[in-house]
Amino acid sequence: MSFLESQQVVKRYAAHLALDQVSISVPENSIFGLLGPNGAGKTTLIRIINQITGPDEGQILLKGHPLAPEDIARIGYLPEERGLYKKMKVGEQALYLARLKGMSRPAALKRLKYWFEKFEIQPWWDKKVEELSKGMQQKVQFIVTILHEPELLIFDEPFSGFDPINANLLKEEILELKKKGSTIIFSTHNMSSVEELCDHITLVNNGKAILSGPVPEVRQQFSQNLIELEFSGSLDALEGRLSDHYKIETRQSLQERHKLLIRMPQDAAPNALLAALSPAEHLHAYHEVLPGMNEVFITVVNQNKTSR
DSSP, X not given: OEEEEXXXXXXXXXXXXXXXXXXXXXXXXXXXXXXOOTTSSHHHHHHHHTTSSOOSEEEEEXXXXXXXXXXXXGEEEEOXXXXXXXXXXXXXXXXXXXXXXXXXXXHHHHHHHHHHHHXXXXXXXXXXXXXXXXXHHHHXXXXXXXXXXXXXXXXXXXXXXXXXXXXXHHHHHHHHHHHTTOEEEEEOSOHHHHHHHOSEEEEEETXXXXXXXXXXXXXXXXXXXXXEEEEESOHHHHHHHSOTTSEXXXXXXXXXXXXXXXXXXXXXXXXXXXXXXXXXXXXXXXXXXXXOHHHHHHHHHHHHHHHO
């Protein structure tokens, strides 16, 4: 079931067409990657979902119903542009933002205490925001985004400025939020994070949705017929049995153990390469090597440029 859908959404700014009939479908209780280069239209779509601005055409559906003003309470949004008040104390500000989300003071204090202890920032409660590092400020904003336990969470470049340890902490919390039932839209340029976290993606470029689907299917769609083969035995003997249609892209050898990256013919049967191994050779590993999301991203965006 789709938790959120955009249907043929169009948004214009003067002569600029920011979104051109963009449709996405975000499955319930999933992490959905909204991807694209700078200026592609991602932030415009996110702003429409958050009702900061409205579409010129099309509509947003939340659980099958047109998005309404009261639905904003069901959404938590962490924008790329951070927005804490620099001169305000951290705890006071977090409590203020929680109250804006409709939480009672006792409930907000209880949850804030839990999260501040979990993220090890409780000593900063009475410090001014400007005294915090960028990473610390982002932790505070993450907390106030999720504090009211919204059904839909939107994270725009949430790992920007984080060191690897804190980025990993945030990834674990995002996965835990999904496990507890949240639906998450995740916008980023970090394709390794997409592979780690996302179930589905839509790639937007020049205001159009140009690629959508579950991450494994998207990667499979761009398969280059590459097989990694690891075996013990004679490399020369195996190469002699392979036809010219099999191209060895890379070789790594240590004594009699070899690892090969082989490009298969387009029409080759899945087990054709295995048939070339003789009983004298011992197979250690055999698997297809799919392109990463970074490679898919670059390929699709470049294809989109040439087709315009």
